[in-house]
Amino acid sequence: MKKNVLIIGAGGVAQVVAHKCAQNNDVLGDINIASRTKEKCDAIIASIGEKNAMKTDGVLAGHALDAMDIEATKALIKQTNSEIVINVGTAFLNMSVMRACLDTGAAYIDTAIHEEPGKICETPPWYGNYEWKRADEAAEKGVTVILGAGFDPGVVNAYAALAKNDYFDKVTDVDIVDINAGSHGKYFATNFDPEINFREFTGVVYSWQNGQWQTNKMFEIGKTYDLPVVGPSTAYLCGHDEVHSLAKNMDGADVRFWMGFGDHYINVFTVLKSIGLLSEQPVKLADGSEVVPLKVVKACLPDPASLAPEYTGKTCIGDFVKGLKDGKEREVFIYNVADHKDAYNEVGSQGISYTAGVPPVAAAMLIASGEWDVKRMANVEELDPKPFLNILNNIGLPTRIKDENGDRALDFS
Missing domain, CATH: 3.40.50.720 (NAD(P)-binding Rossmann-like Domain)
Structure with a gap:
């Protein structure tokens, strides 16, 4: 104890x-x-x-x-x-x-x-x-x-384990879907530390498919999911933490992570990345000093904690799991829906x-x-x-x- x-x-x-x-x-x-x-x-x-x-x-x-x-x-x-x-x-x-x-x-x-x-x-x-x-x-x-x-990672890993243990004889696919259907009212902001948030999306997208690591570009592959409460939502194949452990622990099942992004986020992100402002590598200024562009962007964006008071809407995060049960194909969606305003009222966070x-x-x-x-x-x-x-x-x-x-x-x- x-x-x-x-x-x-x-x-x-x-x-x-x-x-x-x-x-x-x-x-x-x-x-x-x-x-x-x-x-x-x-x-x-x-x-x-x-x-x-x-x-x-x-x-x-x-x-x-x-x-x-x-x-x-x-x-x-x-x-x-x-x-x-x-x-x-x-x-x-x-x-x-x-x-x-x-x-x-x-x-x-x-x-x-x-x-x-x-x-x-x-x-x-x-x-x-x-x-x-x-x-x-x-x-x-x-x-x-x-x-x-x-x-994610965390609860979605538990959802995958629950599906494997209780709902399938063999799991073939785990598609983790993270949709934030809320609005913070800012022109542009990230929900987590901007430095960590952007780093997830500026490199190679890794997924585990057909027994090997597959690589894609960010925003290269998208699909629409019709989800409980939040409705039809467009999500994009992303690299994410949980894929790296579930690839080892789900007995060969394909594992992919999908996150929802609006057109506005994608446009701003693309501009920032295209002109080098999301780089984690230092650059030298005319006066000889060095800065890390990504840290400058972080300093200019709203503190994620400051978004909470005005945040409205809901999130839906869960696992679409496919596989075989008693010789038949089946699919389940194990998920949670959270409300931004309820979270703020309870603990003061979004x-x-x-x-x-x-x-x-x-x-x-x-x-x-x-x-x-x-x-x-x-x-x-x-x-x-x-x-x-x-x-x-x-x-x-x-x-x-x-x-x-x-x-x-x-x-x-």
Whole structure:
């Protein structure tokens, strides 16, 4: 049994994580939030107070921390007696924070694959370049490391595992579809850190098909899905984190990721990319100084957390899974619908942050209870999905399924 959570990061997703930890602090214990800027932690703490979110009296504190400093992170883990670390800072921090957890024995949870600032869309399987290299050490030390426990990756991995375990004898196709049918009212903005967001779409698109990695260009392949609640939506084949682990763990099934984009987003993105403003490589200015164009664009765009008050509409994210059951072909769609305004009213964040921030708290609760305290490294689809989805049903992200028997809620209790 583990307790006491250290949250790394203080952006929109961290705000959701902190609120949900507060709502479940009877299970999770002390809550500490760490960021380079302590004022951001304090703002989250204030918002928890405004919502009266703490389920029971307990520790809720903010700390200044450079999480790239492994020794400083280790010291804070020990100082706060944190046995679970939820890393929702930038993906550049993953290996440093994981190192601190491996050295201290604290369980580690993140929501995305590690990235290096000077590299994008790395050779598959991307996890194999970084996190998976520490798998043997995690097992030898008995340290629980849960990778990619957001929504996508994360919940969609659990949906794939659920389909494989309960709905098919053999899975042939997993198509993950992420549609944000909401509106933030800005001319142009990204729902996550712009630097991380753009890096997903400026390189090669990798998918796993016919037993090998297939490459495409961004926006090269699109299709329209008619989805529950949000209706017909155009999505494009993209590279994404979960493809890299599901390719290994879905027994040869084709795995693709599709994300919805409007024409306006595509036009702005194309212009920025075409003139080099989305490059992660430094360029020299006339005065001899250097800047990274992508960081300049990030500085000019709205902070994703600032979008929440005016955000309206809904998201629909899920897995279309095809395969064989009792010798017959079938298809199911396992999904969740979230509402931006509901998310803001509850935790002060928009729906994209909400869907990303609730799942790592569910994972933390399962580590606290022992069900997911596996004392090794695991991607979400390698774990029993039902306890995870059951908690999500109860804390804000209910699962539904649409198949030949209709559209209905799934109960895992």
